[in-house]
Amino acid sequence: MADNPNPDMDVMEPATPVKKKRGIVRRAFLVGGALLVGGGVFGVYWSDRSANARAKALTETGNDHNFLSWMKIAEDDTVTVYSPHIDFGQGTHTAMGQMLADELDADWSKVKVEQAPADLSFANAALGRGFLLSDSSMPGVINALPNAVMAMLARSMPLQITGGSSAVRFTGQVGMRVVGASGRLALIEEAADRLGVPASELTTADSKVVHAKSGKSLRYGELAAGAAERSLTGSPELKSAKDYKLIGKPVPRIDIPSKVDGSAKYGIDLVLPDMRVATIAAAPVRGGKLVSVDEKPALAVAGVEKVIKLDDAVVVVAKRYWQALKGLQALTPKFSDGGHGNLTSETIHAAQVKLCQTGEPEGEAGDGDVDAAFGAPGAKLVTADYRVPFLHHAMMEPFALTGHYKNGKLTLWGGLQDPLTTRDRAAKASGLDIDDIVFNPMIMGGGFGRRFPNVTEIIDQVAVIAKQVPYPVKLVWSREEEVRHGTYRPQSSSQFKASLGNDGRITGWRADYVQSDTAEGEVTFIYDIPAVSRRHFKYQSNQNDGPWRSVNSTQFGFYNESFMDELAKAAGEDPYQFRRKHLAEGSRHRAVLDMVAKRSGWGTPLPEGTGRGIAIVESFGTIVAEVVEATVKEDGRPKVLKAWAVVDCGTTVNPLNAEAQIAGGLIMGLSSAIGEEITIDKGAVVQGNFNDYELIKLADAPPQIDVHFIESGAKIGGIGEPGLPPATPALANALYAATGKRIRTLPLRDQAKA
Amino acid sequence: MAIDLKVNGKPVSVEAEADTPLLWVLREELELTGTKFGCGIAACGACSVHVDGELTRSCSVPLADIAGKSVTTIEGLKSADGTLHAVQQAWIEAQVPQCGYCQSGQIMAAVALIERTGSPSDEQIDETMTNICRCGTYPRIRKAILAATGKAAAASAPAAAPAMGEA
Numbered sequence: 001m002a003d004n005p006n007p008d009m010d011v012m013e014p015a016t017p018v019k020k021k022r023g024i025v026r027r028a029f030l031v032g033g034a035l036l037v038g039g040g041v042f043g044v045y046w047s048d049r050s051a052n053a054r055a056k057a058l059t060e061t062g063n064d065h066n067f068l069s070w071m072k073i074a075e076d077d078t079v080t081v082y083s084p085h086i087d088f089g090q091g092t093h094t095a096m097g098q099m100l101a102d103e104l105d106a107d108w109s110k111v112k113v114e115q116a117p118a119d120l121s122f123a124n125a126a127l128g129r130g131f132l133l134s135d136s137s138m139p140g141v142i143n144a145l146p147n148a149v150m151a152m153l154a155r156s157m158p159l160q161i162t163g164g165s166s167a168v169r170f171t172g173q174v175g176m177r178v179v180g181a182s183g184r185l186a187l188i189e190e191a192a193d194r195l196g197v198p199a200s201e202l203t204t205a206d207s208k209v210v211h212a213k214s215g216k217s218l219r220y221g222e223l224a225a226g227a228a229e230r231s232l233t234g235s236p237e238l239k240s241a242k243d244y245k246l247i248g249k250p251v252p253r254i255d256i257p258s259k260v261d262g263s264a265k266y267g268i269d270l271v272l273p274d275m276r277v278a279t280i281a282a283a284p285v286r287g288g289k290l291v292s293v294d295e296k297p298a299l300a301v302a303g304v305e306k307v308i309k310l311d312d313a314v315v316v317v318a319k320r321y322w323q324a325l326k327g328l329q330a331l332t333p334k335f336s337d338g339g340h341g342n343l344t345s346e347t348i349h350a351a352q353v354k355l356c357q358t359g360e361p362e363g364e365a366g367d368g369d370v371d372a373a374f375g376a377p378g379a380k381l382v383t384a385d386y387r388v389p390f391l392h393h394a395m396m397e398p399f400a401l402t403g404h405y406k407n408g409k410l411t412l413w414g415g416l417q418d419p420l421t422t423r424d425r426a427a428k429a430s431g432l433d434i435d436d437i438v439f440n441p442m443i444m445g446g447g448f449g450r451r452f453p454n455v456t457e458i459i460d461q462v463a464v465i466a467k468q469v470p471y472p473v474k475l476v477w478s479r480e481e482e483v484r485h486g487t488y489r490p491q492s493s494s495q496f497k498a499s500l501g502n503d504g505r506i507t508g509w510r511a512d513y514v515q516s517d518t519a520e521g522e523v524t525f526i527y528d529i530p531a532v533s534r535r536h537f538k539y540q541s542n543q544n545d546g547p548w549r550s551v552n553s554t555q556f557g558f559y560n561e562s563f564m565d566e567l568a569k570a571a572g573e574d575p576y577q578f579r580r581k582h583l584a585e586g587s588r589h590r591a592v593l594d595m596v597a598k599r600s601g602w603g604t605p606l607p608e609g610t611g612r613g614i615a616i617v618e619s620f621g622t623i624v625a626e627v628v629e630a631t632v633k634e635d636g637r638p639k640v641l642k643a644w645a646v647v648d649c650g651t652t653v654n655p656l657n658a659e660a661q662i663a664g665g666l667i668m669g670l671s672s673a674i675g676e677e678i679t680i681d682k683g684a685v686v687q688g689n690f691n692d693y694e695l696i697k698l699a700d701a702p703p704q705i706d707v708h709f710i711e712s713g714a715k716i717g718g719i720g721e722p723g724l725p726p727a728t729p730a731l732a733n734a735l736y737a738a739t740g741k742r743i744r745t746l747p748l749r750d751q752a753k754a
Numbered sequence: 755m756a757i758d759l760k761v762n763g764k765p766v767s768v769e770a771e772a773d774t775p776l777l778w779v780l781r782e783e784l785e786l787t788g789t790k791f792g793c794g795i796a797a798c799g800a801c802s803v804h805v806d807g808e809l810t811r812s813c814s815v816p817l818a819d820i821a822g823k824s825v826t827t828i829e830g831l832k833s834a835d836g837t838l839h840a841v842q843q844a845w846i847e848a849q850v851p852q853c854g855y856c857q858s859g860q861i862m863a864a865v866a867l868i869e870r871t872g873s874p875s876d877e878q879i880d881e882t883m884t885n886i887c888r889c890g891t892y893p894r895i896r897k898a899i900l901a902a903t904g905k906a907a908a909a910s911a912p913a914a915a916p917a918m919g920e921a
Contacts, residue, residue: 253849
């Protein structure tokens, strides 16, 4: 692999010292400083007795006992696991519970997982450490942390971020398992004292400590009070894979029953006494300001109580949502355009192309002399330009956040990806101290990157609105607000050039790409090519670029894997075999690629007009290869007939859920490939709802998706994001195979039409 | 003005403006929040309920049109003794939901489809199940519908075979 930034480090053992490595981002050094001072993150966390005391105060209710913040055992044997990660549908809570309960030898039927309070005592040391040990995965997340949070990091590493497919990889492995294992040892010691037998004679199973010789046993609930007072070890021995009872097993998700009977309460569902509902219209052109608004037409609508002017938006507060919406629609606010009134998707594209051709790169990565490779005698040069549009997250639950300002404190309720940063942002926007902000995390109806607090203006909006009304107020964004004021996957352009040697091998590879942020540190380049150069040209439109499920790996999956297909064609080789020979012999990548070819029947005949496409992408520590079989419908649009995915994420914690995550990611990748596009006209977003922002529906999703996991035992990789990136190029490549049309601009729509 | 209707078998009288969409009556007046707001223009189906047995996207039907009618929401699907509807049960067995936000609407659409067709074909599922799921749970939705109508043999249960459609 020419440039795989993943260091060969193991995050399994809590005591692993932090190693210095090159190329780490500046802020991560700050994190690293904190880590090194503490001599290992878990040590810092472990020894923080005041944090543990605080966690006890926040969670214990009388007949239960907290262990190390993240676990509580009640006298009736109920084990409560407090997850510092949010679950927005990716199954994290179940996985956290499985990992802790397995090490604890708990009876799974008595295990509950709850969202940890947004408090420093539940902060996630393991995440920061995991990030530091493999910074390839989420510098975007870490870089975006506000300074106040970074300052807290320097003290005690408190992170509650959910993102970068990090929960299982870092928190689960370095945190949950250790807490469970350590708790188990304390329960054994307590039982040994009570029974007057050596600890070595005791075993554990199903939430009981058993003394086989005497036939006596004690329930965890009976032992909890004493065990919780014991001194716990920070580095217990963890189970080996052969002894897992829950890890790796298809455990049903704990949240699903409440999601089929309507009882699950999402942020938008909150009801409080005297609560009012507000809705908002922000400046249509991002960067614009509210110039003026006549409030009277809204105030004339039944139920409307107040119109609030923000710097760049107008808000209507009413008793009910429908009243607030009617009030808002009665207004004719005037907004400025921030000087962006001439911007369109096409002017953005033209500026990006020009920058790429005549500008200076912001950064360059890769090894080897690409220009020499291009100039070598007999080199065959291939070029291609690609383009992707802004993409909207389209989480099904529109933003909703409730705020109540009372007695100098602001309390918030809603679903956001990082509770602690939410508090920080609310503090800044409200002018209050972070200690005067309480945040109650709720279930999220999707996220996909949209709910990171650093890109979430609704926090500022609620912080300001709540201080102007004497009652709790729930701000609900309409779908139109949601679509038009997104923090999109960036519109991006790229220009690729490569040289092929006489043996059909790639000798040089250059990728010039234009977007706001660098993709380095996140996008893993997997091919074995002697000279590689990736140059980032920085372009910022008026839009607020944000992380979108699998982040830069989406557009780079499309770019790299489309271009590999084009090179295979130029070399006169089969796309699978061509990729294969550029992946190291014996590598996990090659094994994944071979398996997807085998399972999909690669190379077997297909009917006329049907094609197979293949693509392989490594992201968030997981390698995924996908094959898509597709044809073109009468209207020229793609019809995906079947899809295969082969995944190496090291170990699957819950295969049932992992399969759903990979299949869901694959479908989201197809959706974005086929029809999704945010366009800009006069500086504003053109689309407004699901009638013009086109998402895939059941009829267009492949009825069968074959997902297969290779249990390589390698370091655990993410599962929420990596299924997405290969799907888009696999479909584009399938259409090429079916029609001979190479589509280089997304979305595909009817470009393959005959 | 009070408007009378039946919700989940119980008569209710609602004080709200006549143009208020049924969705917001359910969510805000009756606090039945299992029915979700997704788009407000009947494009996504998150707000699907049954009105006199007909599948209806409640965000786009004014309260005035519901006067005297009988509405069933996700909260009203289970039987009086609390037993889940066979479709809800199939949803759990197939482990369908991810974020879960669209699933009330998906289940209401599936129940209406099964009530109408008895045992829907793949084509009927394609035509009827037009609700949007951003998490991409579509393969499991199809599997759950088939399982709920006794076609489980054709669709391998994910619990038994983590690799769906494994050959």
